[in-house]
Amino acid sequence: MTPHRFLLGKPWIWSFAATVIVWIITVLFTGGASSFGLSQAALTFAAFSVIVGIGQMFVITLGPGNIDLSVPATMTLSGTLALKLMDVQDGMILVGLLASIGIGLIVGLGNYVLIKLLRIPPIIATLSMSFIIQSVAIWSNRGLRIKPPEMLANFTTSDLFGIPNVALVAFLLSVLAWVLLEKSIYGRWISAIGQSMFAARMASIPVDGTRLVTYMLCAVLAALCGYLLASFSGGAALNMGSEYLLLSIAVVVIGGTAVAGGNSNIPGIWGASLFLFLVVSMLNTYGFGAGFRLILTGLIIIVVILLAGGRQSFR
C-alpha cells in the first residue's frame, strides 16, 4: 500500500525489539541475577496497562477526537465499590466481578449518551463524566482501605508455571479482543467508522450502535483492570488510576495504532506496555532520580513516535 508500510512490515515488531534491547541492558547491569524477577514484574505491570490499553485502542480506532479520559476514574470506582461489596468474603468474588462489569457498562453508556445526545466532543464528555465518577468514588470510599478477599488477592499475586496470573488474564482478554477486531463484523465496523464515519453511514453500518458498544467495552475493561489492580495491591486507593490515563494512550500509540483512527494493533500494545515498564525499571537500576527518569521516558516516547509514526508517506 505504501512504501513506508512495506519497509517496516508490521509496526508492532519495533516495540518488541525495543523491549528486548531494554531487557538485555537491564539484566546485564544487574549481572543476570534479576532476569526472572524482572520479567515477572514486567509481565504483571504490563498486564494492567494492556487491559486498559485494549479498551482505549478500540475507542481510538473510532477516529480522530475519540479518546476516553474517564479510564482512571472508572478504575478507581470499580476497585473501590467491588472491594466494598465483597467485604473480604471469598464467596462474594464473583458478585464483585459482576458489579465491576456493571459499573463499566453504566459508565460507558453514560459517556456515549453525553457524546450523542448533547453532541459534546468525546474528550470533554468523558472528562465531565470522570469528574462525576470520581466524586462517587470519593463518597463511597470515605478513606477506608478495605482488603480484598484472600482468595482473590492470592490469585492476582501468584503465578502459573512462572507466568503471573494477571498476565494470563490480560493475554486471554487480548486474544478475545484480537478475534473481535480481526475476525468479527464488529471489528470491521469500527475500522470502517474510524476511516470515514460518513462512508460507514452510507454503507448502512450501524454507526451509533457500534460506537456505543465501543465506549462500553472500553469502560468495562477499565473497570476490570481496576478490580484486578485493587485486589493485587491489597486495597483500592483514590489515586490508583491516575497514572493509567497517559499510560493507556501512550501504549496504544507506541504500539502502532494509528491515532487518526481506522487502524489498530493488539500485539503492539503488549510490546509497548512491556517496553514502558522496562524503561522505567532500567532507569531505576541505573540509579537515575525521579526527574531524569521522567525526562528520559518522555524523550523515548517522542523518539519512538518520530521513528515509527511519520505519516507523510500517505501523501
Next chain:
Amino acid sequence: MKISSGTIRLLIPAASLALLLAAVFYMQPRAMSYNGLNLLFNLAVPIALATIAQMLIMSVNDLDLSMGTFVSFCACVAATMLQTSPMLGILIFVGAIAAYAAIGVVIHVRELPSIVVTLGMSFVWGGLAVLLLPSPGGTAPAWARWVMTAKPPLVPMAIVASIVIAGVTHFIVMRSSFGVLMRGVGGNNRSVQRAGWSVIGVRAGTYALAGFFAILSGIALVGLTTSADANIALRYTLLSIAGVILGGGQFVGGKVSPIGAVIGALTLTLAGSFLSFMRISPDWQIGAQGAILIVVLALRLALNRLEKREKSL
C-alpha cells in the same frame, strides 16, 4: 436584529458566567464587594492564561496535553531561577518558547499527532520541574507578587487582568494578520499554503505564542501562591481544554474565541466557589463541576440549534 454569529457564540458563555455570578451573590451578598470579587476570581488569572495558550494550539487543530506540566515547570522556574538570577530565568523561558516552536515544527513536518508528542513532552516538563524543585518551595519574584496582589482603584486586579488578557489576545487572534493566518491553518491548511504562506512558520509561531502565554500563566500562579512545587498546575491541562470549549471554541476548524476562552476560565473558577457556597460536601464538588460543564454544553447545543433554524428560515 443584526448579530454576528461570533457574538451569538459568545452569548452562552457570558450568560452562564452572569448566571453563576448572580447565584453566588444571592447566596453570599458579601461577595459583592471589591475584596469579595478579588477573592472569587484571583485564581482565575493563571487559568485564563493557560486557557489562552491551549486555545492558540487548538486554533491550528492541535491539542496540548502537556499544558499542566509545562505551567508547573514554568512556575518552578519562576520561583527559583527567575527569583535568584533573573537573566538565567529569562534565558530558560526563551529556551522553553524555542522548544514549543520546535514541537510545532516537528508535528508539522512529520505529520505527527499532537496529542502524542505533547504527551511525551508532558513527561519531559514534569521531569525538569522535579529536578528544579524536588520538594515544594522557592519564592515568588517580588514584582510578580506585586503585580498579582496590586489593588487598582474601583475594579479588583483579577478583573482588570482578565479584561487585559481578553483584549490583547482578541487583538492578536481576531484582528492581526498572524491571527487570521493561524485560524486559516486550522480551517484549511492547504489553501493557506497555496496562497503562498509558510504553514510551518505559522505553526511554529502559534506554538511559540502558546508557550509564551503558558509561561505568563506559571509566573502569575507563583505570584499568587508565593511558592511552587512540581505538581502545582497539573489540573490545568484539563481545565484549559474545558475552558476553551466552554467559551465556544471548537476542536477543529480554527473556530476559537479568545474572549470566550477567558470567560470560560472565569466560569470554571467561579463554579468551584459557587459549590463551596452551596455547602455541597467536598465529596461531591468535583462531580458537581462535571455536572456544571455538562449543563453549560447542553445549553450551547440548544442555542446552536436555534441559530441554525434562523439561518434556514
